[in-house]
Amino acid sequence: MVEVSDVEKLKEKIARLKEELRAVIVAHNYQRPEVQDMADFVGDSLELARKCTQVDAEVVVFCGVHFMAETAAILNPERTVLLSEGSAGCPMADMINAAEVREWQQRYPGAAVVCYVNSSAEVKAESYICCTSANGVKVVDSVPRNEVIFVPDQNLGHYISTQTKKRLILYPGFCYVHHRIRPEQVEMAKRLHPDAQLIVHPECRPEVVALAEAVLSTSQMLRYVGASSHKSFIIGTEEGLLHRLREENPDKSFHLISNGQICTDMKKTTLETVAKTMELRQNVVTVPEEIRLRAKQAVDRMLAVS
């Protein structure tokens, strides 16, 4: 149990280390509230990776999971990128590796590989183009092939396939946090909050997406809720987003579909791990230059169309 005075001491220590390292601290929308509050910027993985390219800092402390810090390293080769907790990974990103992408490419030689940003640098390097949950449809439509191999998230891929004329071949990966939300739980949440609008992330399974009023990425959810005249929302994504939703919309209420909407790896980062990482300058995330350049090409192609 961390006492209030300990929290203040940790925040002071982090602020001091930030000066010493000339660091910027960025945190993903799914991080713990106290980590989000201490960060210089909070956002989705791509927003943060891009933000890092715009700041005057030598060190980037990425509070998130490994592939996010890798994406920051891909875009910021001149900066040192530290991951806030060395063991924080993404089980979905780990469901596919470079050899498997090559194998699928051989199986479907006429198709272009589109990878979700939630993938490792080596998978990005094997892909033609990268996408996020916000720009997936636009990215897939931009690909100069009619067939697309979509990796690794089958649910995001399925959602995109309903919005495009291209034929998508779906790799069977998934995010366990979103995939385990069941339609029965959605029905129950709707009965409990009959006036609430249901907004879900496209990483949810198709049966859940079919029940939603809107299907949105985390950054789109924040904008959608801010602009909406509705007062109550049922949220189908990781529970960490509720912190920002509540802070930015104090007059609105937010409910989760179930109590299982927690990403264990996202919660591994605490103020203690951030302070320790900075103090020891540990968990440096690097990408071999040959992979970085190819992965960057896939990311750059995406940035050019979105």
Ligand code: SF4
């Ligand atoms: S929420 Fe899902 S996609 Fe995001 S880091 Fe956790 S397991 Fe990976």
